[in-house]
Each structure stands twice: as C-alpha cells, then as structure tokens.
Amino acid sequence: MGQWREAYRTTETGAEVKVLNVDGGKLKYRIGAAVDASGSLLDDSRFAGPKEFKKLTLRQSDAVARCITAKLVTFSTGHHTEPGDILALDAIVAAAKKNQYGLRTLLHGVIQSELFTSK
Numbered sequence: 719m720g721q722w723r724e725a726y727r728t729t730e731t732g733a734e735v736k737v738l739n740v741d742g743g744k745l746k747y748r749i750g751a752a753v754d755a756s757g758s759l760l761d762d763s764r765f766a767g768p769k770e771f772k773k774l775t776l777r778q779s780d781a782v783a784r785c786i787t788a789k790l791v792t793f794s795t796g797h798h799t800e801p802g803d804i805l806a807l808d809a810i811v812a813a814a815k816k817n818q819y820g821l822r823t824l825l826h827g828v829i830q831s832e833l834f835t836s837k
Contacts (some may be wrong), residue, residue, distance in 0.1 A: 737770075757771070783824065784811050790825060809831075814827055
C-alpha cells in the first residue's frame with residue numbers, strides 16, 4: 719500500500735513468488751498484471767504517469783483549490799458541501815488566489831466563512 723509498483727500483487731496466478739514479513743508473519747504473493755498509470759482527463763489531456771498527471775492538474779489551480787476547500791469544509795463541519803455552497807467556496811478560493819492558494823489561507827477562509835460558522 720502507498721508505494722510505487724510496477725505490477726500488482728496477487729495470491730493467484732502470476733510469476734515468481736515473493737515473501738514479505740508482515741507483523742511477524744510471512745505473506746507470500748505473486749507478481750500480477752502490470753500497473754497502467756496512464757489515463758486522460760475530461761478535456762482529453764493524456765498523461766503517462768503521476769508526474770504528468772500532476773502537471774496537468776496544476777494547470778487548473780482554481781479547480782484544485784476549490785476541491786481542497788470543499789474537503790476542508792467537509793472535514794471541519796462534518797457535512798458535505800452542497801450545490802448551494804459553490805458561491806461561498808468560490809469566494810474563499812478567490813481570496814486565497816493572491817497568496818497562491820496556500821493551505822493556511824484556504825483554512826482561514828473556511829473558518830471565517832458562513833459555511834463553517836452556520837453548520
């Protein structure tokens with residue numbers, strides 16, 4: 719979990735058997751199918767791996783900041799954002815733009831917003 723892999727791990731069919739020490743026990747697994755890290759975005763921009771994906775998503779910094787802001791609101795209030803919250807989210811993101819969408823600025827914007835104080 720959480721590490722770069724060239725291939726999936728499987729306990730079924732596959733190439734050579736590997737052994738990992740997990741919590742004092744041994745876990746046997748086989749090398750499965752190759753991981754395909756390529757894909758495309760909604761605008762048909764294509765990427766071959768995580769580095770290219772990051773470059774493509776950072777071209778849409780407003781959208782990334784809005785998503786992070788919505789996640790901060792959800793985490794801090796315990797309620798998911800709704801379509802009616804879009805204007806408040808956009809206001810927080812617009813105010814944070816002058817500070818390059820810094821996380822601290824986004825968090826302060828969330829805490830000072832009506833989304834936080836009224837939920």
